[in-house]
Amino acid sequence: MKAFEAQIRELKRQLEASPWLKWAGLAIALLLAAFVLQSMDGVRTERQKAAIEAEQNLRRILSLKGQDAWLEREKNAQQLRDALTAQLPGVATPGMAQAALQSWLRGVTASFDSKQNVTIRVNRSGPVDGMPDVIRVNAALNGALSPRQSLGLLRQIENSPNLIAVETLTVLSDDSNTLHLTVNAYYRVTGAATP
Structure with a gap:
């Protein structure tokens, strides 16, 4: 405590010996006060913007309050x-x-010649967001197919009874006639396979 008092x-x-230190100290105090006020003004502006956005959201929600159409739409969407x-094929695992x-991709590509080097690789499977009993299976198909054969293959995929979506497609119609195709197929995991 004595050291602090000293x-x-x-x-x-030192302040009494040099009057310019008093003015410098006063200038520093004024600058600090201005900085604090500016920071407080910035915080006030941000809070004001947040309050305006919250009020707009509240008004939007309140405007929908009496509308029963949304409940009907939710019910229809769930149905x-x-x-x-229910239309997705069921599998146990x-x-x-x-x-x-x-197996389905092999059946679709069985008519192609062995020279066309058609390869099928099942990459991964994972759950679909918001639908815990539905999984997405990804597969890649590569081969030396002509553009006409590639189009025929795409038509077969499109006409599949199961939900299969083409994710990526690359067709090169040069000397190599190359097809690179990735698809996603969707299945319902039931715990026991359904016919």
Whole structure:
């Protein structure tokens, strides 16, 4: 405590000895006060913007409050989702879904010549967001197919009874006639395979 008092006395002595230190100290205090005020104004502006956005959201929600149409739309959307999910082929495990997709792709490509080097690779499977009992299986198909054969293959995929979506497609119609195709197939995991 005595050391602190000694430092205070020394500071007072230096301030009395040189008056410009008083003005410098006053200028520093004013600058700090201005900085604090500016920071507080920035915080006030941000809070004001947040309050305006919250009020706009509240007004939007309140304007929808009495509308029963949204409840009817939710019910219809759930019914449609359930109907579409029921149309997905059921499998007992994700592995069976991968095997089913691989088998179907082999059947679709069975008519191609062995010189065309058609290869099928099942890459991964994973759940679909928001639908825990539905999985997405990804597969890649590569081969030396002509553009006409590639188009025929795409038509077969499009006409599949199962939900299969083309993710990427690359067709090179040069000397190599190359096709690179990735698809996603969707299956419903039921715990027991359904016919």
